[in-house]
Amino acid sequence: MKCVIAGGNVKVLGRAVHSLSRIGDELYLEPTESGLSLRAVNSSRSAFAAFLFAPLFFQLYEPGSAGPDTELFRCKVHMKSFLGVFRSLPSLEKSVGKCLILLKPRASRLVLQLHCKHGVTKTHNLAFQECERLQAVFDTQRCASRLCAPARLLAEAVVHFPPTLAEVTLGTGTGGRISLRNYVEDDAEPSKTMVTELWLAEDEFQSVAVAPGSHITFCLKEFRGLLSFAEASNLPLTIHFDKPGRPVIFTLDDTVLEVHLVLATLSDLDSSSQCPSTNGVSHLPAPPDDFGDDLESYMAAMETSEGCSEGPPSPTFPLRTPQPAKSKPQQQEEEEEEEEEGAVPGTPPHKKFRSLFFGSVMTPGRPGPATTQEVLAEDSDGES
């Protein structure tokens, strides 16, 4: 893979990397025919972002050649080392005229070259790891609600929340008004916590199509990262969401750029136990056709297989105990290795967030299976 980015687009790439760095510690680079995709996922797998830069974004774009059986070479690098190259955005704008990205699988090097003013060339040789495709399971078409707003509006809305705030709840109110409210944990003392709520009129949005009374709770940190990118690029942001517990998808669309941020939302344990079908197979998005990759089918299979053992969503979450996906046992093994690596042990799972990848529900502080839980299907190789 070889590509050359010129002028102001270097800064756009830099901002994208900054935004991705809020999500994960590794940056996945995936050259495709439709452009270069940069992706990241967080350690608890509740946040995923993908920036797709179309070939037109580049002065030169050669994804490399893929044979009939082989796929294009993709890799992941340490976010820190990649971010280091683009650390200072103002200096990128001031001094960098051109950026060359060269993936050399043979030499095991990802070369980033910045051609700066006064004939200075900075070359960064980054080590990479070959990797499988990283893809979250989501489908914007199946989301019941959609909001589209200028990034500025949302950026001005989130400044009212403290930087340390973990989650916000997005909801709808009377007269089509949209509200944002800081999420207060159940165990928080009400007499200690300030509650901030913001109301935005419907006509401040470019379009509003939301299911009445719907509300979702998601992490603010990653969203802020995307917002700063969207605001700087002056792009409208579309929010696709569904019931609590289903992922929320933020999208940005431009002629040369497509951005997806998928965040797990907090599941509403009360409401979902009343209608367990929410988590059932029927509501799961089918893997889209163009994702002809093993990992997706694996992960979709994971969601599906999980659905059958689930009445109310399990409050405990075995992070990596996938049930075998029957269709592709071989790839699955490989994937499992991959997952083992990605799921850093000791990373506390994020509250009751649904993993984007496994469709399970995690609760903090309860690492083992809850003994009080109703067993719907006998465990074939039980512990005793």
Place this chain on the structure above:
Amino acid sequence: MRFRAKIVDLACLNHFSRIINTIVKLAKTCILRLTVCKLYFILSDKVANGGASMWCELSQGNFFDEFQMEGVAAEHNEIYLEFVPENLWRALKTAQSAKAVKIKLTNKHCPCLRVAVDLPSLSSCSRIVTHDIPVGVIPRRMWNDFREPSMPDFDVSIYLPVLKTMKSVVERMKNLSNFIVIEANLSGEMNLKIETDLVSVTTHFKDLGNPPWASEDGCQSSGQGRDLESMAEACIDIKKLQQLLAGQQVNPTKALCNIVHKRIVHFILLHEEVSLQYFIPAIA
């Protein structure tokens, strides 16, 4: 008990926010005392906050366009609330372009000061942000704990130099020592000193002037009859002094300090109808 107030004027809002920011620097939690004419922010001298205490007083008429309050009873027409000033600061910080800010005492799930900010928007309706700041209502039997501290019988009273200058001096000294000695005399001289095993640093200020204090009976005030050259000194926690100086974003019209030899330093900062008194006890 009822309280509601409204600020429309941007300059007033700005000024009020700055005062709250000053309070934030000095107190994690404090008491807000509301009377018909005035607001008070009070930090009483508990051991937990290092014995420092604060008394900040402002007239509501200078800030609020509407101000209605009803205390617990007609003869005790006051409200005492305990709250975290940082919460109020956070609410006001993002309200700097507001069309109006309303503050109201509510009791939904718990007693709260509800700050409702009316922000301009691109649409016909404005953006409304509400912040519910939890407060504790102080029962009347405890009001006595939050009386105005009396002026100490000081040895020396002196005007302070430009606070910005003092701040930069103190900030540098803070890197070297945890304690600072403030000493001053009645000839307008003040010294800031630190002493460690390795280094002694003193910054001298002169021609600061001594405020003319007259006691109530019109005769001699404290410090009178004292040798003009002799220094009164107090060693205090440098962090407390630095916090006080860091919180001052505008130079007050009057800033002075009273020193009770080896006992306490009492700062008085006056800025357009706002007075801030801060007491830092000396370390033995």
